[in-house]
Amino acid sequence: MPADPPEDTDRTGPSSTALTFDINQTRAPMAIDPAILASRAFTQSPMWDREVNAGLLPPVSDRLPPNPRVIIPFKEIGTYGGRIRRAITGDIVQVPATMKAKDEGLLTFSHPMGDSIEPNLAERWEFKDGGRELYVYIREGIRWSDGHPFTADDVLFFYNDLLFDDDGRPLDRSVIPSAYQVGGKPIELEKVDDLTLKFSADKPMGRILYGLASHDIFALPLHVYGKWHPRHNPNATYEEFRQRATRAQFLYTEGNPTLAAWRPVQWVRGQRVVYERNPYYWKVDTAGNQLPYVDNLEFTVIPEKQVILLKFMNGELDLFGRYSQIDMFQTLKQAERETGNFTVHLSGPTPAQVFYLNWDAPDPMVRQAFRNRDVRVAMSIGLNREEISQLLFYGFMVPAGHSFYPPSPFYSEKHFKRNSEYDPGRARDLLEGAGYRDTDGDGVREFPDGSPFEFTMDIVSAGGTRDITELVTSHWADIGIKANTFAALRDIIVPRRYSGEFELHYWWYDGADDPLQDRFEWAITGPNQPYWHPKAGEEGPPWLHEATRAMELAATTTDPDTLRKYMIIARDLHTNEIPAIPLGAAYRVWGANNRLGNIPEDVSFGETHGAWGRPLTHEQIFVRQ
Known part of the structure; x- marks a missing residue:
């Protein structure tokens, strides 16, 4: 830790322990060729070729928005196919684990260190009236995984009819995020047009960007969930809506549309959750390849952390970090030396x-x-x-x-x-x-x-x-x-x-x-x-x-x-x-199977940034051939 400043000053800049990551070390292009964007010459996973050829799915150039979000891979341009295998200690109680691996906000913290806020579902934003108004402009052409357009209505539905509706708010949302309140009053949200949102308050909204960049859900598909909400269907009941709108039901239920890189295709309660790539995912790498690289993201329910550790060391799981403990470090390092099948990393220190x-x-x-x-x-x-x-x-x-x-x-x-x-x-x-x-x-x-x-x-x-x-x-x-x-x-x-x-x-x-x-x-x-x-x-x-x-x-x-x-x-x-x-600040141990590509050497474990899961940026991870 750095030494204190003199007594008459106060240290308020980032400490020397702040984590860093240099994207300039990547072997991938640092920017996408404008010709790819102009000609719409994007590449898709071979998984979709048959459906596109049969006319069951539009071409990738039509599925991507006019201005897709471009991701610079951490190490290199990846290849398509395979699956990422992870474990969770429970499905319902460990919804945050799956949420942090894949969900998308209007904005996002930069990955993998979370040291800035960047556009995401929204492509830009601007404050007006001294910070009392915030205009957020949604990226044109984004679609839910079922092909339905994503608009401001989906955000308003979540914000007004779930988050700030005492009757509609599910039990798993006992606390309204403080980023959406100013002076104890809810920040108002209104629709300017289909792609423009206006947030307003009677005081400057100093923390709202942090809320919009969080890893939590911030939109709900109105075209699906509207029929279960009494404000949109007089025959609906709040009880049913609250049950259907929990994070677990939304994230796990087969067929539910998503804006994330993978859509839910199987939920065996208490056993596993399986996701399949989203054909309408709105991100590409700097070579014009539609992300994600990996076909499937799988979570197996394993209640005991020590069993998760053993399965990771045996090569049955690809990533290990959410349930890691520092007392596992020596065991992991020894197995790393003996097998050479995975790499152990230390990140931090972060609050213990x-x-x-x-x-x-x-x-x-x-x-x-x-x-x-x-x-x-x-x-x-x-x-x-x-x-x-x-x-x-x-x-x-x-x-x-x-x-x-x-x-x-x-x-x-x-x-x-x-x-x-x-x-x-x-x-x-x-x-x-x-x-x-x-x-x-x-x-x-x-x-x-x-x-x-x-x-x-x-x-x-x-x-x-x-x-x-x-x-x-x-x-x-x-x-x-x-x-x-x-x-x-x-x-x-x-x-x-x-x-x-x-x-x-x-x-x-x-x-x-x-x-x-x-x-x-x-x-x-x-x-x-x-x-x-x-x-x-x-x-x-x-x-x-x-x-x-x-x-x-x-x-x-x-x-x-x-x-x-x-x-x-x-x-x-x-x-x-x-x-x-x-107790103090502790370093966090984590590991990745060497069959995975684009794994960074360091990530943020900060809860605000998505606590290891989101900073890994699963959509740019690939399985080596």
């Missing part, structure tokens, strides 16, 4: 795990303790993060406290490191000073009512979470705090998080590298938010209200200096108050 304290815990004694800053500091400096790094991350974790993490432009090493030093003596002093003492000598401090200072950690039972929580439990026991563990499946743990039933929740440190994008984790953005303090609107401390105001002002400006000013205020408040207790 965190212990979210429930400031509104049902137990009043736990609630009182967690709202005490000295207790939170003691719990943080009572963790031996260096030991955790060496024993469980093989030294690939950088210890850190609660703050903004790299590659955030508002990262500062001084803040990043604060309250992360291991100092059990000071931790004990802080707890003593806060009135938590061990009066009966049993090694556990007492709450003011005389009961033991203890709480329960919620953890997902799969993976290596037990190793970390067992080590952390011993660290806290050393300073007189007893931590119990409740381990269960993700389907049980996640609902407990949003219902407020937990006391301490162990999870990924969401948004630490881009807090403004995920500010519902960092600020009071609505009822029951943030989930670690659902009563913050009424009972939240002054610093959290101040941080919320700062982040709201940052989100409603298009001026970089104003953005920096308010984000530094929010960063400093959060760093000082330490509402949650993270």
Whole structure:
């Protein structure tokens, strides 16, 4: 990590740990020949030749839009055919894995590092009225995979009739993305014409481009789903629409039209999801070949991460990263040397795990303790993060406290490191000073009512979470705090998080590298938010209200200096108050079978960018002949 700047300045540029990727190293052309675009001399997969020749499918020149999106392959021009084989631990609960592999937004983060925003389904955009209006111009001629035109109506249908319709919004969308709200009010969306969208708000929309570039769905085919929505069919019911419009139903149901590179053709519940190339996909490479290169994208349901690891090393899976853990690094490297069938990569560091304290815990004694800053500091400096790094991350974790993490432009090493030093003596002093003492000598401090200072950690039972929580439990026991563990499946743990039933929740440190994008984790953005303090609107401390105001002002400006000013205020408040207790920033291990081409050496694991899956850009990956 770079050294801190002098005290009278503040480091707000990207850290030296920010990831980089040089597309200039590719062997593919850096631009498409204008003659290809002018003559419409595109190439298609041989998979479609028979249907085109039989008149069942239009020629590729007619299927592509007048101005297709041109993708520069990471390494070289690929070849057609084959399949990409991946695994997911569940189909319904792991919808994000498939979504991040293939879905498309109006805009997109640059791949594979996510360091800029680029056109995608939309070919351009422009702000007006000081950022209070945003006009987005959809790429002409894009079609859904069934050949039906994609227009502004599909976006409005999703936005107005699903996302902001309380009756139509499915249960898997419990939180409306903060990027589409300004000052607690929804950003208005209207249709200018079939290819033009107008977003408007009474304040500048400083974060909307980030929302439009996210990996989540942002359009729903009106010509298919309209018949199930009461606003478009008086005989329809909201109950049926909500069931059909979940991410899983939309992404997995056979025959559903898509704008992605592959369309769903098989869903065997609890076993596999299979996708086939989309004949109307609207991207080409710089040689004029319609993407994707690969015919099929397949996801096999394998509940156990260790089984996924073994199948990857045995050559039965092509990509391994979503479920990788750093303690798998040595095993992967050894198998890489022995077989030569795959390549292991390290990316990062990115935010690792965190212990979210429930400031509104049902137990009043736990609630009182967690709202005490000295207790939170003691719990943080009572963790031996260096030991955790060496024993469980093989030294690939950088210890850190609660703050903004790299590659955030508002990262500062001084803040990043604060309250992360291991100092059990000071931790004990802080707890003593806060009135938590061990009066009966049993090694556990007492709450003011005389009961033991203890709480329960919620953890997902799969993976290596037990190793970390067992080590952390011993660290806290050393300073007189007893931590119990409740381990269960993700389907049980996640609902407990949003219902407020937990006391301490162990999870990924969401948004630490881009807090403004995920500010519902960092600020009071609505009822029951943030989930670690659902009563913050009424009972939240002054610093959290101040941080919320700062982040709201940052989100409603298009001026970089104003953005920096308010984000530094929010960063400093959060760093000082330490509402949650993270471990640090860890490097991520991942791998790719050597039969695949166009695999980058490095990718972003940032959740905002699509967390490894989308940055890989599956549509430009090919299977070597």
